[in-house]
Amino acid sequence: MYILSREEMYALDKYTIEKVGIPGKELMENAGKGSSEFIHNELLKPKSKVAVFCGDGNNGGDGFVIARYLKNWGHKIKIFLLGSTDKMSPETFENCESCKGLKIEIEKIQSTNELGDLADLNLIIDAIFGVGLKGIVKGWRADLIEKINSSGKPVVSIDIASGVDANTGQAKVAINADYTLTMAAYKYGHFLEKGREKSGEVKVIDIGMSDELYDKFSPKAKLVTDENVKYPERFPLSHKGAYGRIGIIAGSPGFSGAAIMASRAALRSGAGLITLFHPKGMEHIFETQLLEVMTYSIPDLSKTEELNNFFKKLNSMDVLLIGPGIGISPQTVGFTKKILQTWAKPVVIDADGLNILSENEDILKLISGKPAILTPHIGEFARLTKKNISVILTDPLGELDSFIKKCKCNILLKSATTIFADGENFVFDISGNDGLSTGGSGDVLVGIIVSFLGQKLSLKHAAISASFLMGRTAEKLAKTRKTASIIPSDIIEEIFKY
Numbered sequence: 421m422y423i424l425s426r427e428e429m430y431a432l433d434k435y436t437i438e439k440v441g442i443p444g445k446e447l448m449e450n451a452g453k454g455s456s457e458f459i460h461n462e463l464l465k466p467k468s469k470v471a472v473f474c475g476d477g478n479n480g481g482d483g484f485v486i487a488r489y490l491k492n493w494g495h496k497i498k499i500f501l502l503g504s505t506d507k508m509s510p511e512t513f514e515n516c517e518s519c520k521g522l523k524i525e526i527e528k529i530q531s532t533n534e535l536g537d538l539a540d541l542n543l544i545i546d547a548i549f550g551v552g553l554k555g556i557v558k559g560w561r562a563d564l565i566e567k568i569n570s571s572g573k574p575v576v577s578i579d580i581a582s583g584v585d586a587n588t589g590q591a592k593v594a595i596n597a598d599y600t601l602t603m604a605a606y607k608y609g610h611f612l613e614k615g616r617e618k619s620g621e622v623k624v625i626d627i628g629m630s631d632e633l634y635d636k637f638s639p640k641a642k643l644v645t646d647e648n649v650k651y652p653e654r655f656p657l658s659h660k661g662a663y664g665r666i667g668i669i670a671g672s673p674g675f676s677g678a679a680i681m682a683s684r685a686a687l688r689s690g691a692g693l694i695t696l697f698h699p700k701g702m703e704h705i706f707e708t709q710l711l712e713v714m715t716y717s718i719p720d721l722s723k724t725e726e727l728n729n730f731f732k733k734l735n736s737m738d739v740l741l742i743g744p745g746i747g748i749s750p751q752t753v754g755f756t757k758k759i760l761q762t763w764a765k766p767v768v769i770d771a772d773g774l775n776i777l778s779e780n781e782d783i784l785k786l787i788s789g790k791p792a793i794l795t796p797h798i799g800e801f802a803r804l805t806k807k808n809i810s811v812i813l814t815d816p817l818g819e820l821d822s823f824i825k826k827c828k829c830n831i832l833l834k835s836a837t838t839i840f841a842d843g844e845n846f847v848f849d850i851s852g853n854d855g856l857s858t859g860g861s862g863d864v865l866v867g868i869i870v871s872f873l874g875q876k877l878s879l880k881h882a883a884i885s886a887s888f889l890m891g892r893t894a895e896k897l898a899k900t901r902k903t904a905s906i907i908p909s910d911i912i913e914e915i916f917k918y
Contacts, residue, residue: 421605421606421624421642421643421645421648422605422606422634422639422641422642422643423605423606423607423608423610423611423639423641423642423643423846423848424604424605424606424607424608424639424641425586425587425607425608425639425640425641426551426552426586426587426607426608428637428639428640429551429586429603429604429605429607431637432604432629432633432637433447435633435636435637436628436629436633440630440633442628443511444478444509444511445510445511445514446628447627447628448478448481448482448485448511448512448515449485450625450626450627450628451482451485451578451603451625451627452481452482452483452484452485452486452488452489452515453485453489454601454625454626454627455482455485455486455576455578455601455625456485456486456488456489456490456493457489458599458601458623458625459486459490459543459545459576459601460489460490460493460495463543463574463576463599464490464495464542464543465542466494467494467495467496468495468496468542468543469495469496469498469540469541469542469543470487470490470495470496470497470498470541470542470543470544470545471497471498471499471500471538471541471543471544471545472484472486472487472497472498472499472500472545472547473499473500473502473544473545473546473547473548473564473568473582474487474499474500474501474502474503474516474547474548475502475503475547475548475549475550475582476501476502476503476504476505476507476508476512477503477507477508477509477512477549477550477552478509478511478512478550478552479547479548479549479550479551479552479578479579480501480502480503480508480512480516480547480548481508481509481511481512481515481516482547482550482578482579482603483499483545483547483578484499484512484515484516484518484519484547485515486545486547486578487499487519487524487545488515488518488519488522488524491519491522491524492522497524497525498524498525498526498527499519499524499525499526499527500526500527500528500529500535501516501526501527501528501529502529502548502561502564529564530560531560531563532560532563532564532567535564535567538567538568538571538573539571541571541573542573542574543573543574543575543576544568544571544573544574544575544576545575545576545577545578546568546575546576546577546578546581546582546595546597547577547578548561548582548595549580549582549583550578550579550580550582550586551579551580551586551607551609552586553582553583553584553585553586554585556592556593557582557583557592557593557594558593562583562593565582565583565593565594565595566593568595569595569596574598574599575595575596575597575598575599575620576597576598576599576600576601577595577597577599577600577601577619577620578600578601579600579601579602579603579607580600580602580607580609580610580615580619581594581595581596581597581600581615581618581619581620582594582595583595583618584609584614584615584618584619585609585615586607586608586609587607587608587609587815587817588608588609588612588613588615588814588815588816588817589608589609589610589611589612589613589614589615589616590609590613590614590615590813590814591613591614591615591618594614594615594618595618596617596618596620597618597619597620598620598621599620599621599622599623600619600620600621600622600623601623601625602622602623602624602625603624603625603627604624604625604626604627604629605624605634605639606622606624606643608641608817610622611643611837611848611850612816612817612837613813613816616836616837616850640844640845640846641817641845641846641847641848642845642846642847642848643847643848643849643850644847644848644849644851644884644885644887644888646892649884649885649888649889650877650881650885651872651877651885651889652690652872652875652876652877653875654690659692660692660693661692661693662692663690663691663692663693663874663875664691664692664693664738664739664871664873664874664875664876665692665693665695665736665737665738665739665874666686666691666692666693666694666695666737666738666739666741666870666871666874667694667695667697667734667737667739667740667741668682668683668686668694668695668696668697668740668741668744668867668870669697669698669718669740669741669742669743669746669756669759670682670683670696670697670698670741670742670743670744670745670746670863671696671698671699671702671706671744671745671746672699672702672745672746672747672749672752673699673701673702675744675745675746675747676702676705676706676709676745677745677860677863678744678745678771678860678863679696679698679706679744679745679863680706680709680710681744681860681863681864681867681908681909681912682741682744682863682864682866682867682870683696683706683710683713683867684710684867684909684912685863685864685865685866685867685868685871685911685912685915686741686867686868686870686871686874687712687713687871688912688913688915688916689867689868689871689872689886689889689915689916690871690872690875690916691870691871691874691875692874692875693714694712694713694714695713695714695715695716695733695737696710696713696714696715696716697715697716697717697718697730697734698715698716698717698718699717699718700717700718700719701717702717703715703717716730716733718730718755720751721751721754721755721758731762734759734763737765738765738766738873738874739765739766739767739768739870739873739874740759740763740765740766740767740768740870741767741768741769741770741866741867741869741870742756742759742767742768742769742770742773743768743769743770743771743772743773743774743866744770744771744772744862744863744866745771745772745863746771746772746773747772748772748775748776748779752772752776753776753780753783756773756776756783757780757782757783757786760783760786760787761786763790764790764791765791766791766792766793766873766879766882767787767790767791767792767793768792768793768795768866768869768870768873769787769792769793769794769795770794770795770796770862770863770866771862771863771866774794774795774796774800774803774804775800775803777794777804778800778803778804778806784804784827785827787827787828787829788827788828788829789828790829791830791879792829792830793829793830793831793832793869793873793879793882793883794829794830794831794832795831795832795834795862795865795866795869795883796831796833796834797833797834797835797862798812798813798833798834798835801819801823801831801833804823805819805822805823807819816833816839817839817841817846820833820839820841820846821841821843824841824842824843825843828843830842830879830880830883832869832883832884832887834862834865834887836850836852837849837850838884838887838891840880840883840884840887842879842880845880847880847884849884849887849888849891850891851887851888851890851891851892851894851895852890852891852892852894852895853891853894853895853898853903853906854903854904855894855897855898855903855904855905855906856890856891856894856906856911858906858907858908859908860907860908860909861890861908861911863908864890864908864911864912865886865887865890868886868889868890868915869882869883869886870882871886872885872886889915889916890911893911893914893915894906894911896914897910897911897914
């Protein structure tokens with residue numbers, strides 16, 4: 421499923437009108453009709469009282485169409501108009517006039533004092549700003565939004581919750597929608613930053629744009645779903661070597677759990693052979709906790725013969741994970757640098773591996789152009805980019821593109837909405853719940869990613885499919901226990917369980 425920027429939506433609209441030959445009036449009609457059908461069939465009882473807040477842009481035009489249909493279906497409708505008819509497009513103005521012809525009450529308001537009481541309403545429809553809004557809603561319009569939010573009434577936003585930036589999800593003052601009915605495709609702002617919580621449940625309304633249009637324009641972002649997720653294939657006559665030789669460099673005194681969870685997650689998600697490379701002195705912990713995993717002690721950098729044997733073993737791996745719980749000691753920094761100088765196969769770098777990269781520009785440069793996946797959360801990404809978290813959140817997609825252009829790698833940016841970026845495309849993952857908001861979840865995730873890489877998934881599919889699998893597993897667990905009680909070990913044990 422595609423996710424569009426504001427500019428991509430405008431381009432699709434323009435092409436549809438000018439080249440395909442579907443008039444803007446028809447697109448508006450389709451948008452309003454599809455939205456009103458959902459509202460009438462799913463949300464309203466007969467003869468409901470509905471307030472429709474319309475701006476003077478095309479989002480308001482969609483609102484006028486919705487008001488028309490709901491009026492014809494027997495509901496009591498009142499329109500509150502924010503703005504001027506002089507600023508309306510021809511199709512918006514025509515639909516406004518049609519509402520007058522149906523004797524729908526239209527009240528033009530310029531302050532919240534003119535609004536009156538919303539207590540007797542069954543539903544509020546927000547068609548104020550749409551995807552065109554840039555900047556912060558201020559003044560009496562901001563007061564109006566706050567009054568709608570405090571009304572206690574269910575709210576449906578058309579295209580995007582008014583006050584939310586369609587490209588970044590930024591919102592200082594915005595409608596708290598229960599549903600958002602969006603036209604043609606999802607928008608970035610539905611899933612980023614404040615837009616994720618403001619949008620409520622998002623439904624896509626078909627407005628008559630053909631699938632061929634998306635092939636022609638090839639939108640940059642997609643949403644991973646049950647229908648398009650890709651997991652590794654299994655073969656009845658296969659052997660363990662067919663599913664990858666996985667190397668995991670993880671653990672240090674006090675952080676053995678990170679190595680154990682990453683290894684177990686790789687096992688549960690189908691890895692063929694796993695070797696855990698760890699600091700000397702920890703072998704008894706790992707050999708008793710990880711019965712199916714081979715272990716190998718990392719030698720001191722000064723011991724040439726041991727180091728040569730270490731690299732011989734390491735180079736027999738198909739893929740590598742560096743980071744969970746390894747610390748940032750000089751020894752760790754040194755062998756991380758030495759590994760990345762020669763390693764050319766797929767590598768996943770997480771946790772302390774990311775901390776090493778962020779503090780050592782010369783090591784960060786070693787991954788440039790290699791098949792590497794970095795898996796930072798927002799804070800780690802801020803350290804990698806040397807920017808404040810607030811700057812990252814203002815434009816996460818732009819910051820991802822900028823960093824990837826510089827470092828030539830792949831990023832899986834972890835958050836409530838996780839985003840994979842490779843410099844050409846974005847894939848969004850909105851699966852999961854707050855049960856994943858606990859220490860160790862990241863170790864489980866990278867264990868699954870490196871396992872999927874070993875099982876021959878591409879960098880993109882290994883990263884985003886692992887994230888989606890983990891999210892879906894957390895959702896499944898939430899059916900039998902409260903999310904607060906979900907721990908990473910639960911996720912591991914439920915991976916791919918029917």
